Amino acid sequence: MISTLNYTALPDAAALQRLCQSLAVLDAVNSQDLEYRYYTYNPNWDENEALFEMSDGEGDQMLVLFRPEGCCINGYLEGYDQPDKAQVTRGLPEAFDEFIFGEPVNSIGTTFCLWYTPAHGWQTGVVESEDDGSEELLFIFDGRPATYTEWANEYFIDETDRDPIDEATVARIYQHEPLTRELVQELIDPLEDWSQLEADLQAIGYPYNFS
Numbered sequence: 024m025i026s027t028l029n030y031t032a033l034p035d036a037a038a039l040q041r042l043c044q045s046l047a048v049l050d051a052v053n054s055q056d057l058e059y060r061y062y063t064y065n066p067n068w069d070e071n072e073a074l075f076e077m078s079d080g081e082g083d084q085m086l087v088l089f090r091p092e093g094c095c096i097n098g099y100l101e102g103y104d105q106p107d108k109a110q111v112t113r114g115l116p117e118a119f120d121e122f123i124f125g126e127p128v129n130s131i132g133t134t135f136c137l138w139y140t141p142a143h144g145w146q147t148g149v150v151e152s153e154d155d156g157s158e159e160l161l162f163i164f165d166g167r168p169a170t171y172t173e174w175a176n177e178y179f180i181d182e183t184d185r186d187p188i189d190e191a192t193v194a195r196i197y198q199h200e201p202l203t204r205e206l207v208q209e210l211i212d213p214l215e216d217w218s219q220l221e222a223d224l225q226a227i228g229y230p231y232n233f234s
Contacts (some may be wrong), residue, residue: 025165026158027135027150033164036094036139043075043087044229045196049171052136052210052225053179053188061178062163068230077160084131085160088122093140095119099132100156106149111136112150146160168194185211202231 025032034042035127047064052058061077068074068088077085082101087094093116099105112123119138122128135157137147163170172190180187192209200206202224207214214220217233224231 024158024179025161027137027147028153030137030145030147033137033139033145033161034107034166035144036089036141037041038166039094039139039164040073040075040089041199043089044198045199046171047075047164047227048202048224048229049175049193049196049210051220051227052207052214055214055216055219055223061206064167077163084129086122086131088119090118092116092118093138096136096137096161097123097128097131097133098157098160099137100134100159102202103154104152105132105134106151106155107183108133109231110149110151111147114146115148132138140182145219148185164195168197171197197232202229202233205231 024035033039043062043064044066046062050062057063058080061079062075063078064071064073064075071091072087075087075089077083083099085096085098087096095115108222115123115136115138123133123136127193135147135150135155137145141144163174168190172188175193176187179185188210192206196204204217209222221231221233
């Protein structure tokens with residue numbers, strides 16, 4: 024499992040950014056109601072910055088900032104003690120200071136923090152506890168379509184009459200295959216609002232062709 028004690032399995036910043044886009048697209052298809060999505064992605068969060076967010080609606084949140092210098096992950100889990108922020112961010116590159124010490128991260132809280140730069144790869148500060156909950160949020164970044172498929176079939180499909188999501192379809196979106204009507208319908212059929220999905224894809228910056 025990926026965690027702050029075992030983060031070498033995380034993809035580099037560019038690959039992680041593509042994966043984050045794919046996760047946001049999959050959630051946009053599976054839930055057209057933004058309130059029930061776990062994963063969202065904003066490629067224009069600020070100048071030269073993109074932001075991926077995971078939120079379970081119950082307090083757990085993970086924000087991933089992408090900048091030209093690399094990326095930075097802030098995780099917060101309800102029920103876990105917040106470590107000394109100065110320690111958990113020890114060695115953090117200055118490029119990520121505003122993100123980690125500003126809003127909204129400052130108000131959300133920090134139970135773990137990781138960052139990536141091309142020169143040094145993935146790093147973290149002082150991990151004070153072996154159980155900081157990081158694997159509960161970072162598991163989705165393993166790059167395996169089966170991981171999202173298993174999670175989504177439980178979250179979106181369980182106790183509904185929808186057909187289970189197919190791993191092969193998820194794999195095509197992980198590969199950034201342009202979204203077509205046929206591909207969408209392999210995930211959910213019927214889709215309620217095609218114009219809403221088109222707007223979501225434009226906001227995420229993911230290729231599609233619905234003609």
